Amino acid sequence: MHTVAVLALDQVIAFDLSTPIEVFSRTRLPDGRPGYQVQVCAEGDEVDAGAFALRAPRGLEALREADTIIVPGVTDPTVPPSTAVRDALRSAAADGTRIASICVGTFPLAATGLLDGLRATTHWRAAGLLAALHPDIDVDPDVLYVDNGQLLTSAGAAAGLDLCLHMIRRDYGSAVAADAARLSVMPLEREGGQAQFIVHDHVPVPQGSELEALLAWLRENLARDLTLADIAARAGTSTRTLIRRFRDQTGTTPLQWLHRARIRQAQHLLETTAHSVERIGGQVGFGSPTTFRDRFKRTTGVSPQTYRRTFG
Numbered sequence: 001m002h003t004v005a006v007l008a009l010d011q012v013i014a015f016d017l018s019t020p021i022e023v024f025s026r027t028r029l030p031d032g033r034p035g036y037q038v039q040v041c042a043e044g045d046e047v048d049a050g051a052f053a054l055r056a057p058r059g060l061e062a063l064r065e066a067d068t069i070i071v072p073g074v075t076d077p078t079v080p081p082s083t084a085v086r087d088a089l090r091s092a093a094a095d096g097t098r099i100a101s102i103c104v105g106t107f108p109l110a111a112t113g114l115l116d117g118l119r120a121t122t123h124w125r126a127a128g129l130l131a132a133l134h135p136d137i138d139v140d141p142d143v144l145y146v147d148n149g150q151l152l153t154s155a156g157a158a159a160g161l162d163l164c165l166h167m168i169r170r171d172y173g174s175a176v177a178a179d180a181a182r183l184s185v186m187p188l189e190r191e192g193g194q195a196q197f198i199v200h201d202h203v204p205v206p207q208g209s210e211l212e213a214l215l216a217w218l219r220e221n222l223a224r225d226l227t228l229a230d231i232a233a234r235a236g237t238s239t240r241t242l243i244r245r246f247r248d249q250t251g252t253t254p255l256q257w258l259h260r261a262r263i264r265q266a267q268h269l270l271e272t273t274a275h276s277v278e279r280i281g282g283q284v285g286f287g288s289p290t291t292f293r294d295r296f297k298r299t300t301g302v303s304p305q306t307y308r309r310t311f312g
Helices: 014-025 061-065 083-094 103-110 124-133 159-172 174-183 212-220 228-235 239-250 254-272 277-283 289-300 304-311
Strands: 002-007 036-041 068-071 098-101 145-147 151-154
Touching: 002 014, 002 061, 014 036, 014 159, 036 061, 061 083, 068 083, 068 103, 083 098, 098 103, 098 159, 103 124, 103 151, 145 159, 151 159, 159 174, 212 228, 212 254, 228 239, 228 254, 239 254, 254 277, 254 289, 254 304, 277 289, 277 304, 289 304
Parallel strands: 002 036, 002 068, 068 098, 098 151
Antiparallel strands: 145 151
């Protein structure tokens, strides 16, 4: 039987911990036999899980015996795991054990160096921090999970379910995975990735910045067909100077900032109104419904209609 070891680090996030325990424990093969034996292991006698404490039945030795290791997230992902934990994970990886992280569990896994040179994901709010702390990792904040074969990472919270179902499908095929998905009241595959959940807020400019008034004007005029020259004229400067100021103060270009503001406003209208997709596209400044749909899907990973069904 396939053995799954769920590693309970101190300050473990309870949701991340329970997801693989429940999903793998309830998986059944066509003949009714359990597909997995799930064990919770920890370095110490007691683990602080925030609202409660837990005692894991196994120590780190369980990692050596497992076919799959799951690393859930922790409250402060910037604190690396102990040397003993890192060594145990590296040793398991050297033996060919499959290792997967859930949400910000990517951080303790990244601390081992095992993800260096690989593509990985984590909760979208923590993606920038992961990239800053581990520049050798190719961080993709838009997807629900990344499968590198032996090493897998998932995005935030519910994406751990997606990752577990994906691993079940790898191990036992689509029929067993579909049955596990039904028990979890989850689709086997969700349309789109993590991008649809990202709130595309802009980096705030300092109060009194020379761009502050211009950005307010842009927000009020999203529906207008604005060119770079129009924006530069409003700012009273050359397009070259405008681009430089935007780069310095927002980290992006004027038109990229404008497109992002339009998509964020479109998300708001899709969430809060019954306006047609065509009307919303016009309200936020896209010249045609086709252009709006294409831009929206490139940014969020899903169509406006799918986004509305999910968040409306």
